[in-house]
Amino acid sequence: MTANVAPASGFREWAPRVWPLVIFVALLLSLALAVSLVIRFWDVDLATAKVWWHKPRLWFGMRSALCQALNDYSPVLAALVAIGAGLVGLMAIFRKSWRHLGPPALYLVLAYLLGPGLLVNGLLKHSWNRARPKDVVEFGGHQHYERVFLHDPASVGRSFPSGHASAAFYLCSLGFAAAVWGRRENMYAGLAFGVAWGTLVSWSRVASGAHFLSDVFWSAALVNVVNAGVLAAMLPWSRPSVPHTEDSPLAQFS
Template sequence: MSSNKLSQSNAVLPLKTAGPDAGEPRSYKEAIWREKWTILVPLTLLAAFTAACYLLPIDQICSRFYYIDGHYGWAGEHWFTEDLCYYLSPIPGVVLGIAAIVVLAVGRWSPELAARKPVARFILFVVLAGPLLLVNGLIKPAIGRPRPNQLAEFGAYKPKNVHYVAPWQLSKVDGKSFPSGHASMGFLWMAPAFLYWRRNRWAVAGWMTVGVLFGAGIGFFRIAVGAHFLSDIVWSCGIVYFSGLAMYLALGGWRDGAFQAQLPDEVNENTAARDAAAQGPQSEAQAA
């Protein structure tokens, strides 16, 4: 077995690594340039959707579908699954965040966990940067967008005469609707996809699908209860996606084997095997 195959077989996080002629980026700038379409295409779609929300009543139409005139309020308020979804929605962030902290904290005493520190560091940074810092820490308080159940057109009267505010438009109402914090936690299941980015397309597609479906499911219930607009959910997805992509680039995930950590003993064995393979031809040449 060659040293390359031995290295891949002993990997803690098995990934499909590209060959030496695959045009892998050699610098941070080259890595960003290679991801230009994964940056520009989603950003263009988000910009187009946001512009449509300014020109068309997309958010109001979507929310009005779940609003019942009179004392019935919002349809989602009468679904028992809404409460269940509300309390279960933070689970992805809690599970991923705590698991990453445990690996980083205990890794100094456990070689098995220490080998997974690059993965844990990436996951923790995505959790902190996306839902916690950007969504709940910075954007929500700064924008102050009123929620659907605060609007006068949906029967709200406290505070008085509150009207629709488009996404990214500043508001003096303390609504904190934009973006959705609960949905952003659901979209966190997209984060592991970047551990396989450009190395295993099926793993990337699988984690992306799980994350989008989980976050969209939470967003559906948040819209049905009048707590968020459709654009709140869409931008939560976008923020988590770009947080994962930014951490992938910043932490050097584009480097070959960046998340392919190995146990110390296995590293020594592989190094010895490579040295033996390199010395073999040399000794044969000297003998000749």
């Protein structure tokens, strides 16, 4: 049954729904920062890359049919979700019975365009210029290796962050959308699916020598910060489509 409530106006109304998302994004950012700090003392980027590299210049991903399939086709899933959401949004304009699907559809499209699209592939990937593992001297290439956040203007590459991983972790947006316009169980299912799919795609990129571990961690963190930011911007004009089970620690404030 659709909840007939006015649009939420502040933290008190939305806290019971969005508190798991706040924790989720905070954990991703903490993990990405932790990996980056550990690299200062023990270079986990090179260590994890070496696990998947075997002389002479052969990466595990080059021999794995699964990795090849993920490298070639994994971004298609995120694109299909965004395109599908766009079509649903257009239908919502012309069909009154679909009107309630307009806001979540718009959210999924914006999250895709601003996260994997603009931030990762449009800005960072073409400005950071970090060399990929398969291109650095340590793995038979000709580029100099640079640790995460030690930007070398002379370096050439598209390693930081990972476009494939960002498109995969973008699917966590399904859980973000369900938090506001769906049910709590669907929120957790969407987050779990996005994390599982993103982890699998990230592994294929690292195992193929296309990215370092820190690249994919930051892809997960950054794209979900965008997911959260787009959702936060839409909250003042949104209303829940179904009632949530108010079982969160912040439910007392609603």
